[in-house]
Amino acid sequence: MSFQAPKGVSEYVPPRSALFEEASEAFAESARRACYAPVETAVFEDTSLFVRGVGESSDVVRKEMYSFESRGGDQLTLRPEFTAGVVRAVLQYNLHRGPLPVKVFTSGPAFRYERPQSGRYRQFYQFDLEAIGTEDPAVDAETIAVAYDAYKSLRLTQFTLLLNSLGDKNCRPVYRAALQDFLRKLDLDEETRQRIEINPLRVLDDKRPEVRQQTANAPTIVDYLCGDCKAHHDTVRALLTSLDIPFVDAPRLVRGLDYYMRTTYEFDHALLGAQSGIGGGGRYDGLSEDIGGPSLPGVGFAVGLDRIVLAIEAERGEPNAHVTAGCQVFGVPLGDPVLADGVHTDMLTLITALRRAGVRADMTFGSRGLKGAMKAADRSGARFAVIIGAEERKAATVAIKDLKDGDQQNVAATAATSWLLAKLELAPGPQA
Secondary structure (H helix, E strand, C coil): CCCCCCCCECCCCCCHHHHHHHHHHHHHHHHHHCCCEECCCCCEEEHHHHHHHHCCCCHHHHHHCCEEECCCCCEEEECCCCHHHHHHHHHHCCHHHCCCCEEEEEEEEEECCCCCECCECCEEEEEEEEEECCCCHHHHHHHHHHHHHHHHHCCCCCEEEEEEECCCCCCHHHHHHHHHHHHCCCCCCHHHHHHHHHCHHHHHHCCCHHHHHHCCCCCCHHHHCCHHHHHHHHHHHHHHHHCCCCCEECCCCCCCCCCCEEEEEEEEECCCCCCCEEEEEEECCCHHHHCCCCCCCEEEEEEEHHHHHHHHHHHHCCCCCCCCCCCCEEEEECCCCCCCCCCCHHHHHHHHHHHHCCCCEEECCCCCCHHHHHHHHHHHCCCEEEEECHHHHHHCEEEEEECCCCCEEEEEHHHHHHHHHHHCCCCCCCCC
16 A cells, blocks of 8 residues: 555554553543543634734744645634633633633644654644633642543553742743843854743753753742742642642743743653653633633643553553453354354344443454454453354353353353353343
């Protein structure tokens, strides 16, 4: 075949796709437990939404957006991030006129034109969570707890929570001026010097060693926080401590999007090298106003599902290529379905009944011998193989083999479903 996926596109096929699904569901379940509701928003938006919301000085807007003109002449952009679109949807559908905060989550692909490398893609996947409509620092801590609990549920251990505050419109200008005075004295390239005038905080986020060395003694925002911002930050820190969530104060931490203020945080994984960030977020109290809405404070996070998959693999090892769909029961019908009309009806009926009862079940199709079919059962990862051949049909039984210990016994065909449900502890049932 002459076609391949475009360069920099993140894709998942079995068995690796199971890790992607596991990561996505871990965050969705953690969000549901905290009573966040699912939303689905547009994959492309008016370009000006991101220019005004994300910020003209950000690398995302200046260099990385996939923008195009529609056939109708509209200027559109594939979403490079979720928050601006979620806030737009909250305003458009008047969710902010109901109970506050509006607590929602979503996931899907996002797009940025970047140099593809491990953990950094042009089409990538994120899980996004937002709490909109309150300045309460307890909500900041709640969003962090939702993410932290999801990472723990994935059995990840090699991650660190970095925490900072970026102040607000009252105290940040004073810090900005002090930082600019410091940075203007450094020997930096022309593009970085331009950034000093547009958004000097972004210089602190520069990963180049020569820049980081020069900015090592730069003034930090925490020394310039006003009373309200300091109190807010101290409260978030105290709440995290009370929730047994360890964190590291990171006074140089600056997120890549311009709308962040006050609480800012990032989760880093120790085994991922240069692309160590597996998620992060913070507060964006002015974003609603930036895109033409009312004053509506918000806080949230986005996690990179691609990097979480890499983190799982780094800690657990590669997924087993021979275990595909995570089956619990695998059916092995014997006989040729073409020569013996309807010979697989009994197996398909049993497998369908198990699926309807909540069991992950599969079976072989076509004509396959016992040896080949049992190999397929082993590869499926199932706990039980159910065998129906000529002898079983004659006796109105099924042979059920435990693929863990090799034990096999015959069960009445009419009792097979309840027997398997009981063994799988999904429902009580009669034993053979």
